[in-house]
Amino acid sequence: MRIVVFSLFLLAFGHAASAQNEPAYQLRGRLMDAEYKDPVRYATILVVNKNKGTNSTSKGTFNIPVQIGDTIRFTSIGYEPLEIFIDDNVVESLDEELMLFMIPKIYELDSVVVFELGDDFYLRRKKGQPIDIVGLPKPPENPKDWSKPQVTWGTEYGGGVTISGLLNVFDRKLQEQKRVERLQEAKQYQETRRQKIDSKFNKKFVKMITGIDDRVIDEFMEFCSFTDNFILDSTEYQLTLGLLDRYQAFLRR
Numbered sequence: 001m002r003i004v005v006f007s008l009f010l011l012a013f014g015h016a017a018s019a020q021n022e023p024a025y026q027l028r029g030r031l032m033d034a035e036y037k038d039p040v041r042y043a044t045i046l047v048v049n050k051n052k053g054t055n056s057t058s059k060g061t062f063n064i065p066v067q068i069g070d071t072i073r074f075t076s077i078g079y080e081p082l083e084i085f086i087d088d089n090v091v092e093s094l095d096e097e098l099m100l101f102m103i104p105k106i107y108e109l110d111s112v113v114v115f116e117l118g119d120d121f122y123l124r125r126k127k128g129q130p131i132d133i134v135g136l137p138k139p140p141e142n143p144k145d146w147s148k149p150q151v152t153w154g155t156e157y158g159g160g161v162t163i164s165g166l167l168n169v170f171d172r173k174l175q176e177q178k179r180v181e182r183l184q185e186a187k188q189y190q191e192t193r194r195q196k197i198d199s200k201f202n203k204k205f206v207k208m209i210t211g212i213d214d215r216v217i218d219e220f221m222e223f224c225s226f227t228d229n230f231i232l233d234s235t236e237y238q239l240t241l242g243l244l245d246r247y248q249a250f251l252r253r
Helices: 002-020 088-092 166-170 172-200 203-210 217-224 228-233 236-251
Strands: 025-033 044-047 052-055 061-066 071-075 082-085 098-102 150-155 158-164
Touching (some): 203 217, 203 236
Parallel strands (some): 025 098
Antiparallel strands (some): 044 052, 044 071, 071 082
């Protein structure tokens, strides 16, 4: 029995020793925001299987010793956790600085209604004196846009500052409305862009420059394969030269 226990001890000790003898590598890289490409500062970087770690710098860079078989976990407030497993493929790329992108975590809340407590409400605190701050603009008389943060100085219940609308950035209905507006703006932009292209590069202009036959004009315009940016950025003279050059190539086919 003692021989079996001693053998198991040697086997476990040998396995641990072999793991410790694995060569160490330096994992160097930079953590970036996947949406805005800004550095993720002071993120927590942990070697999960060893319970050791470090933090990213103010520029998002990090440098941590690792071994094959380690699992590295990156966490930061406001971002989804990120994990990478150190294997031969990762080790081969350690000569270069790794660029890791962390995905922002989205918190969606329902609409928020902000209201002021009445004077007779038992939790209401004693009203303070109005604060007279010189140089601050008075609140606008026009109706407020409650989709944006608002600041009001001096309410009918007493002095102080009322800030509202700040949580609208998490309002799902408002965010959906903004997405629809962005899609409509993008569609309008594409339509306007297409109208400008058609006004410069059309059958009438092509026939005037080349005198090409109506039977092959569609085929020729497709053969020209001008990019949208070339058509929009070219002067009428440059576009004419481009048409003549493509027309000669079209005839030599």
